Amino acid sequence: MINVLVADDHPFLRAGLEAVLRTAGMAVVASVGDGDAALAAIAEQDPDVVVLDVAMPGRDGIAALAALRESGDTRPVVILTASIDDQQLLAAIRHGASGIALKEDAEDFLIDCIRAASKGRTTIDPRLAARIIDLTSGDKPARRIDALGRREKEIVERVARGLRNRQIGEELSMSEGSIKVYLHTIFEKLDVRSRTELAILYHEETN
Numbered sequence: 001m002i003n004v005l006v007a008d009d010h011p012f013l014r015a016g017l018e019a020v021l022r023t024a025g026m027a028v029v030a031s032v033g034d035g036d037a038a039l040a041a042i043a044e045q046d047p048d049v050v051v052l053d054v055a056m057p058g059r060d061g062i063a064a065l066a067a068l069r070e071s072g073d074t075r076p077v078v079i080l081t082a083s084i085d086d087q088q089l090l091a092a093i094r095h096g097a098s099g100i101a102l103k104e105d106a107e108d109f110l111i112d113c114i115r116a117a118s119k120g121r122t123t124i125d126p127r128l129a130a131r132i133i134d135l136t137s138g139d140k141p142a143r144r145i146d147a148l149g150r151r152e153k154e155i156v157e158r159v160a161r162g163l164r165n166r167q168i169g170e171e172l173s174m175s176e177g178s179i180k181v182y183l184h185t186i187f188e189k190l191d192v193r194s195r196t197e198l199a200i201l202y203h204e205e206t207n
Contacts, residue, residue, distance in 0.1 A: 002118045005030045005047035007038035007064070008080070009056045013103070017051070017080075017110075024111045035059030039067060047075070049098070049114050054081035054088060062091050069095045076117035080110060084128070086135055093132060099123040108164070116194070123196050126162045130203040143205045144190050152189075155182050159195050160202040 004026050008014045018028045030041035034056045042050060052061035065077050076098035092100055099113030102125050109125065116123045145156060158168045165179040192198045
């Protein structure tokens with residue numbers, strides 16, 4: 001079971017997140033309303049994964065993440081936010097956020113982020129990944145996606161839109177198992193390790 005700490009200054013939203021995470025089989029070991037309380041609870045409860053809202057009173061989520069890293073704590077942190085500006089987005093990446101999810105459709109994606117983070121993987125909402133590319137890109141490399149077949153490109157485009165395997169299968173009239181097999185081949189062809197890397201590569205090469 002994954003032990004999670006949740007920090008958000010809206011009690012109603014926080015309660016909803018706790019319910020969602022428990023339904024997904026996770027344990028919420030602490031639930032707090034600001035960054036300072038989050039740091040104190042992390043030290044006391046030692047969660048496996050930390051979920052931090054960006055906008056909180058006092059020390060916000062990005063500042064709390066920075067303080068955690070400065071103390072030498074490298075545990076997975078997932079950023080959850082209604083909105084995030086460019087400076088905050090780059091700071092989250094610079095300080096090693098394990099995931100960034102938008103609140104507007106966070107339920108399934110946040111669960112995926114937390115599970116991936118607990119296994120050492122990074123997951124970023126594809127819309128935010130595209131912004132990161134825009135903010136950090138220099139000369140663009142040759143298009144690796146041109147090596148893919150038509151069906152593979154259709155799957156990659158849908159991954160970049162944030163669709164899950166089941167949703168991709170429904171759109172393309174394919175089984176979820178077939179999508180998984182295609183993705184395994186695509187990862188090998190493009191030398192990527194995760195859906196996030198795949199989405200970033202797609203946005204980088206098509207925008």
